[in-house]
Amino acid sequence: MAGRNERCSWCGIQLAVPPEVCAIWCAVCFGMTLVRPNDPFIQAQNSFSHVTSQFRGFMNTFMKASVNSNRAGGI
């Protein structure tokens, strides 16, 4: 089995990473380290979370706007 060594993003210790994983849980500091940063699957995950945060911002704007419009209609 051809494992790799990756450095923990949190404590910097060397972790033995099996070839099929894209993230590893550090046994020392319990931090999650993403490996293979050029992997398209990980990039897709990052862009998805970015879109999700944008969507949450949009929902907040939408809810505030509807409150304002209701208030304006009540006057």
Ligand SMILES: [Zn+2]
């Ligand atoms: Zn660590």
